[in-house]
Amino acid sequence: MTATPTFxxxxxxxxxxxRRAIGCASVTGAEAGFAAMLADALRESGVGAVTTSDFLPGRPNVRGIRKGTGGGRRLLLVGHTDVxxxxxxxxxxxxxxREDPFGAAIVDGEIWGRGAADLKAGICTAIEALRVLDDAGIVLAGDVEFAFIGDEESGEPGTGVSAGMKALAPLIEAGDFPRPDFAVYVEPTTLDVYAAQIGFFIAEIAVTGRTSYFGVPELGADALKASHAILSALWDHSAxxxxxxxxxxxxxxFLLVTAIEGGGLVAVPERCRLSLIRKLRPGEDLTTARDEIEAVVRGAIEDPDIHVAFAYPxxxxxxxxxxxxxxxxxxxGxxxxxxxxxxVRPDRGRIAGAPYWSEAPFLDALGIPAVYFAPGDIRICHSLEERVSIEEYxxxxxxxxxxxxxxxxxxxxGEVPNEEREESQ
Known part of the structure; x- marks a missing residue:
């Protein structure tokens, strides 16, 4: 058994x-400045073949490779640039x-700011890990690849559909970016290893009936009443x-109904809209899950004048x-x-599952085993409390x-710490 060296x-x-990374504001759609900073940081760290290429106009991905001497396994460190x-x-x-969201204030041993944990601490962990090995005089046999990609986060209009990863994956598949043997996606895990993740889809359901004056409701088709039946059926389906x-x-x-909007004024309501999110376990098929939802909704409708339409945004x-x-x-791996x-941290390194969705499935589809690992707590990301512990980082x-x-x-x-050499003899 080979001991794990520490550096x-x-x-x-x-x-x-x-702090420099947090200071580069990179809200989804405006990642270019941070991407340029990362390209410079990689070059400063002796990473070769550093390239930036737009996945959409003005929105670049960054890639680089630290070549090993040969004979070792290839590792990919990947993370998203947008916040x-x-x-x-x-x-x-x-x-x-803490007033400046990109000020990277240090308060009580933590660095505050948008992106501190999600996931600029992870990206900086990847870069600094290579520098640490260089400081120790370690020369790797295998290659370390870096890929920093945009458009992972949702929330800004017209963005957040993994456009950056959709540009990277075909390069790997075609051999234009070398295929790694293992990938670490640096989403926050509080230094645990997330070897699995949930799947999801969002469904928007439009329920349409026919309005009529409240005194003659029999002439209408009540979309709100139909939606009540649909909600009951959806919750039963979740159970x-x-x-x-x-x-x-x-x-x-399970599924979670996240929004409902409808009703009218002194009239039978003609329209109602529902939104839900469905969580999937590994092994569940998205198309099958969608078909189940649609069957449940249609099965709850008794009035033939009620119509439903589905969208998956x-x-x-x-x-x-x-x-x-x-x-x-x-x-x-x-x-x-x-x-x-x-x-390094005997209380961490637990193998668990990600309670979020991120982009490792793109790598999994290429046959590349991937996990999530980085400092930071996902529970405070996307919030006004985002920060990361310096010691954890x-x-x-x-x-x-x-x-x-x-x-x-x-x-x-010969450059590996003594405890490593002794164990490996």
Missing amino acids: PVDRDRAVALL VHVRGWRERWSGTE DLESRGDHPLVGKS AGRDHAIGGTAMETDPASE VTMLADAIRA LDGIAALAAFAARYCGVANQ
């Missing part, structure tokens, strides 16, 4: 990089050091989904949504990463450096 992290340099909006941030923190069992890492499937790696996925939690984390850098050394292989074994 010292340059605290001041790492903190400065993350969610900052509406309400200045008002929430007015008059305090049925929950009864179908647990996935060991991501739990049960959040297509990602699938036309209607995002696929659930799982990488074997017992596979070598997963367990090796977990071991590297536990060597530094521990993440040390862990990722150690993992890269073990996974990619070290060409100059």
